[in-house]
Amino acid sequence: MAVSKADVDYIATLARLSFNDAEKEAMTHDLNEILNYVEKLNELNTENIEPLANMGDRTNVLREDKPVPSISNQDALKNAPDFQDRFFKVPKVIG
């Protein structure tokens, strides 16, 4: 399950990250190390074991359809790097 430099390029694109050649080299090495490490899990026999979707054993945790107060517009925008009027502002997305 070796990670190639092309894989790193692809993952970087999906994650909207950019690396220089040296970083890509390092990243390829690190990702391979990580995968090798978790590869150990494959030694376990998982036949007849259902995939685990959630850590707990609870199901059907549901809420009633009753509105609760939202936060203020001011609070909503508080952590935003940029905003204007009531809106979050982001670099132009070409529509």
Add this chain to the structure above:
Amino acid sequence: MEYELVVGLEVHCQLNTKTKAFCGCSTEFGAPANTNVCPVCLAMPGALPVLNKQVLESAIKLGLTTHCTIAPYSIMARKNYFYPDLPKGYQISQYEEPICSEGYIEFDLDGEKKRVRLVRIHMEEDAGKSIHDIGEETYIDANRCGVPLLEIVSYPDIRSTKEASAYLQKLRAIVRWLGISDGNMEEGSLRCDANVSVRPKGSEKFGTRTEIKNMNSFKSVENAIQYEMERQIEVLKSGGTIVQETRLWDADKFETRPMRSKEAAHDYRYFPEPDLVPIEVSDELLSLIKAELPEMPEVRATRFVSQYQIPEYDAKVITTDRLLADYYEEAAKVCGDPKATSNWIMGEVLRTLKEKAIEISAFPIEAKRLGVLISLVKQGVINGNTAKEVVFVKMLDEPTSPQDIVKRDGLAQVSDTSAIEKEIAEVLSASPTQLADYRSGKTKLFGYFVGETMKRMKGKANPQIINDILKRKLESV
């Protein structure tokens, strides 16, 4: 070579819950930007989504109605992609193990029954809104983030543009009937993407498909699919090949054109949503929801025919909308004359709705008032014409009861035989030519005499009494 169209539709239906899918923020439309938001739908670290019970129940209701298998165990999943109006960087959706699968929707088209099979129905959340056309930057309103949607995916069973549109209309009718969505396409509560391909007629193999987006009316769905079909046939006929891609419908230019490939290149890396626990649908829950399902249109129409003795056609029309069917039954109950009520709905009521371009929910005359109006005619207080042309029209503009309008405007029917007889005598003596023509065999002139008498009596006479007296008088000589 003759080509055959093959279409599958993916429909997003916005549910009409009061709150969002995973938080208690209001879903109310038109609130000021970024005011229906909270740590959950803004993706603040540590916030925990919890599924809205109503969303699950709506999904099950639609699944049951469309003959789907309801999964006894189902999980939510994360669909990962970056877009500024998606604060979390993923959409909570379902991937493996959706809540409903393998159903079908049936509808009538040109007198034939057509069935389109469903692959699945799953629950997911909507993204926010990006506004590109104010200023130099893009502005984000997160009010819509987390609003619940059902995605309904059909098999490629659709073979014409008319079928596509009929399928959508039927789906719209179902969600409205169930009361889980307003199904309004123009306002975006019903959104449709189409997978379109063509193949030589008779071929078993599917051609390469394109995905068409951005169709926001029934008409544009028809137009876009028609355009795309013709475009693909043109490409194939000139020896080319179809590229699998996503294309946008441009209603102004009347064409589909490819989305930039960068936008279309997706690798969603779905995985189970660890923040939400699995959903188990017990037989008990299933039967509870089944018991809540409204009587479906076809069943209700059949009942109307047998219980109220109204024509099948009328019953079908009245049951196209649950609120209209409710309206009918309430008005019929008030006046005790289901046949007359059906005539009123099929005539005056539907015509007025069409003229005013409104739904029955916005109709100014409530079912009870219409029922009372119909009973006034039944009791002979006013005649049918006065009811339709005067009282009904006034009731559209004022909330007054029909009795009060009749009293106030002096519209009560005149059933006084001697008064009517007097007017008839005058009509006959004033129309010697018509009388002679009538006697020489032009019996159609009977209507003329009725009309003249009615005119003299300002439309208020009892038409039955006019008929009786007139008949007697004309036949007596």
